[in-house]
Amino acid sequence: MKNFIKNLLVLLQLFSLFLASILFFILKISFYFPIYKSFYLKNNLAHKLGVSNEQLLNYTENLFAYLKNNTSLDSSWFTNKDILHMVDVRNLYLISSKIMYLLFFIFIILTISNIFIFKKNYLKIISKLFNRLLAIFMLLIFSLALYISINFTKFWISFHEILFSNDLWLLDPAESNLIKMFPENFFFFLVASIVISLIIYFVLLIILKKILSKKYANKL
Template sequence: MNETGLREHGTGFVRLMAAAGTVLIVLSAAVACISGVAFDKSFYRDEYRKMDTAAYVGVTDPVLEQATNTLLDYLQGNAPSLDLAMDNGEEYYSQREKDHMVDVKALYQNAVLFMTVGFCAGGALFAGCFLWKRERALGTFLRCYFWAAVGVLALFACIGVWAAVDFNSFWVSFHHMFFTNDLWLLDPAVSRMIRMFQEAFFANMVARILAWFLSAAVGSAAAAGIVYQRMKKHGRPEYTCN
């Protein structure tokens, strides 16, 4: 392979590293948005108030808040179990609900692990771009970040449209994809958990997650594209990808 071929091969490899790093970081950012919304207690309070959830569940507001805090603490590993006895001695959460939350906790912990590894691996790939081809790295990074982010955004935009058009179909498909049992099928007549988190609650949560993520991703992708075009226009060689 001649010198030109080696240069092109090196540039192509750097582009691949930048694209892979971008996808990892953007997907990790999506998990960060999910975690940020899912554990925002003010969001729960607002939704409960709008939907009059305490009355629907059949408990007082303090009991509902305690049940929510116990659930969130359990998912984050800050509580050993979902055991929560009410004043009459009855367990707030049923055994089926507790079993389902074991699966949800495992899913969340795996997502957090992916987020951590994704941010670290993505950052390492970007660092590798600069070490491999320093004189072209910034332009390669900006261009690949823009296009890889656009690709991921398109995927999440499609998910958002699906959820907006038919949330029930989206939500059922989500559970079939990530759970191997039917413990998530809860009866509102007997399950306090399903009455706490009605379809409208989850629809609002998904909408908020998508709003956070799309705002951050669109903003960063637009910034990368603008900086790349401006630097290229001014003829800065470190911003070209040739």
């Protein structure tokens, strides 16, 4: 029972780190402005929408500021249904941010406490559980990447059905400027960027772990 509790503490420590990292990449990449600017220019989107590049970027900045709870949406550009849907998106963003910070806090607290609890056995225990939990996360991410590559539309619909309790996300492409700004191929690129970044991140964690294992081999 004692070993079970100790292993559970380390698993919670690692789980907090991995999940917080995933949320970090999702939130940071989703707000990485150059991605939007590049997509607009590549697809000549401003011209298609009948606005200037500067105006389109301003609408995007307005959207970012709104999601961060810093301003209201421009009702002269976004439709009523756009705005209603973005209320749900903002709530999701704010909750996700709080969860991310909480998980990082839990990771730090558990790391400090586990070092004192395990002392000399800490590196050995965390090394063993690190490999197992990371393998699970990597499997999930690769499975997600495969699912997205096979049928992104189905993934995107399922994503909305799971996270939103209403149908406000079903916007009319003929009326919604939000849909016109962010068509499906944009979200495919955004999600793919997040998944690829996470794969690189976890691979780097594996490399870092191997380097540390060699350096502290006599302690493991």
